[in-house]
Amino acid sequence: MNSGAIVEFQQVQFAVGERVLLADLNFAIAAGEFLVLLGRSGSGKTTTMKLINRLITPTQGQVLVQGRPTTEWNSIQLRRQIGYVIQETGLFPHYTVEQNIGLVPTLQRWNPKQVKARAHELLDLVGLEPGKFADRYPRQLSGGQRQRVGVARALAADPPIMLMDEPFGALDPITRVELQQELRQLQRTLGKTIVFVTHDLQEAFTLASRIGLMDGGRMVVLGTRDEFQRSTHPEAQAFLKTLQVVDAQ
Amino acid sequence: MPDEAPKTWNDFFLIRYGGEIAQRALEHLFLVAVAVAIAVAIGVPLGILITRKPALRQPVLVVANVLQTIPSLALFGLLLPVPIIGGVGRVPAIVALTLYSFLPIIRNTYSGIMNVDPAIREAGRGMGMTQWELLQRVELPLAIGVILAGIRVATVINIGIATIAAAIGAGGLGYFIFRGISTIDNDLILAGAVPAAGIALIADAAIGWLERRLTVSSSATNR
Numbered sequence: 325m326n327s328g329a330i331v332e333f334q335q336v337q338f339a340v341g342e343r344v345l346l347a348d349l350n351f352a353i354a355a356g357e358f359l360v361l362l363g364r365s366g367s368g369k370t371t372t373m374k375l376i377n378r379l380i381t382p383t384q385g386q387v388l389v390q391g392r393p394t395t396e397w398n399s400i401q402l403r404r405q406i407g408y409v410i411q412e413t414g415l416f417p418h419y420t421v422e423q424n425i426g427l428v429p430t431l432q433r434w435n436p437k438q439v440k441a442r443a444h445e446l447l448d449l450v451g452l453e454p455g456k457f458a459d460r461y462p463r464q465l466s467g468g469q470r471q472r473v474g475v476a477r478a479l480a481a482d483p484p485i486m487l488m489d490e491p492f493g494a495l496d497p498i499t500r501v502e503l504q505q506e507l508r509q510l511q512r513t514l515g516k517t518i519v520f521v522t523h524d525l526q527e528a529f530t531l532a533s534r535i536g537l538m539d540g541g542r543m544v545v546l547g548t549r550d551e552f553q554r555s556t557h558p559e560a561q562a563f564l565k566t567l568q569v570v571d572a573q
Numbered sequence: 574m575p576d577e578a579p580k581t582w583n584d585f586f587l588i589r590y591g592g593e594i595a596q597r598a599l600e601h602l603f604l605v606a607v608a609v610a611i612a613v614a615i616g617v618p619l620g621i622l623i624t625r626k627p628a629l630r631q632p633v634l635v636v637a638n639v640l641q642t643i644p645s646l647a648l649f650g651l652l653l654p655v656p657i658i659g660g661v662g663r664v665p666a667i668v669a670l671t672l673y674s675f676l677p678i679i680r681n682t683y684s685g686i687m688n689v690d691p692a693i694r695e696a697g698r699g700m701g702m703t704q705w706e707l708l709q710r711v712e713l714p715l716a717i718g719v720i721l722a723g724i725r726v727a728t729v730i731n732i733g734i735a736t737i738a739a740a741i742g743a744g745g746l747g748y749f750i751f752r753g754i755s756t757i758d759n760d761l762i763l764a765g766a767v768p769a770a771g772i773a774l775i776a777d778a779a780i781g782w783l784e785r786r787l788t789v790s791s792s793a794t795n796r
Contacts, residue, residue: 377699379695379698379699399701400701400702400703401701402701403698403699403700403701404700404701408696408699408700410692410695410696410699411692414692414693414695414696415693415696416693416696416697416710416711417693417715417789418714418715418789427700428700428701431700431701431702431706477700478700487699
């Protein structure tokens with residue numbers, strides 16, 4: 325086993341009945357890495373991500389998190405060690421911003437004062453003024469603000485790993501670029517391992533230390549930005565063309 | 574007052590039977606309140622159960638549906654020979670009203686929970702909430718409006734059906750109605766019907782108010 329790996333896929337297959345959704349997944353994610361899973365809709369990138377926090381379990385092979393197969397973890401404990409951010413709807417509409425951010429600490433029975441202090445600290449970190457935002461409800465926020473709260477919530481219990489499933493998909497391009505840059509910054513400062521799912525190559529290039537390209541349930545390319553650009557795989561070529569379309573105009 | 578109004582206020586049926594109306598209304602409310610409370614205590618957990626065990630959904634809803642379709646007078650009659658929960662008096666009346674309350678309460682609990690945005694449930698699971706935490710902190714608070722709507726329907730239906738309970742000696746406002754029918758006295762019928770309608774309207778408004786207060790809006794209208 326790769327000693328620096330915080331997450332490792334070993335011969336992983338995932339099937340629902342006869343349908344094989346993921347096959348031959350073999351790769352390791354190093355601690356502190358920013359891995360972007362890239363692919364079209366239905367390529368298996370979200371499913372791959374859900375194997376890490378055991379929202380699903382491999383039908384063959386195993387996924388190791390911190391050296392232990394996910395099946396040997398208590399799945400509740402495992403998930404509380406892994407931050408999870410999904411598209412904007414993931415915030416609880418009946419919780420204030422502060423309660424949303426404090427969710428995992430509250431579940432872990434921190435005392436209320438600590439939870440509040442932590443929530444305010446994180447609001448500062450993601451660039452939202454606590455005095456102004458702590459008591460608001462998600463419906464009273466803009467899309468970009470909601471995503472900031474989503475990131476803050478995932479960071480609350482200081483998990484070493486964060487999973488992010490197209491978190492910026494619904495944002496306008498300007499806010500998206502802003503949040504991408506802040507996230508990259510944040511990841512470097514905090515040293516988190518991030519697995520990030522997107523179908524946008526531009527976003528992958530901005531964020532990733534490595535890009536994993538998914539196609540038909542397999543990982544067809546795995547490498548840095550430069551390696552990805554040199555790849556001759558047709559799916560990688562197809563994605564690279566999406567950039568050239570813009571350049572040509 | 575309309576032209577055919579009684580000559581003096583003291584003859585007006587609500588005044589004339591005032592004391593007895595109050596007593597019968599309390600009996601009436603007691604029957605409905607106990608029946609709805611029991612139906613909530615059984616129906617809400619059952620509604621939650623069928624969100625967790627899809628195989629049970631169909632049978633549970635079919636039974637609740639069938640219960641709903643039995644005519645109320647027939648149900649009271651059917652309960653007459655049944656031991657312990659049957660016979661005459663309050664107990665069989667409460668049993669019958671409870672059975673009628675099941676369908677709206679179970680169905681609304683089920684659909685209230687099933688209508689919680691799957692992304693929200695998934696976010697909760699992904700952050701390591703247990704099934705119980707998810708139910709208690711997310712699903713029930715978000716479904717409470719729909720569940721209360723079911724309780725409201727059950728309550729209003731029961732206030733109407735409870736008037737028939739007087740036929741098996743359970744008391745309540747139906748007592749006036751049956752007496753009025755047998756003596757062909759419209760005032761007496763109204764003395765039962767009007768307060769029953771009034772109670773139904775008040776209960777409807779009160780639970781409706783609670784429902785609106787507790788319903789969580791996730792839309793961006795308050796922005």
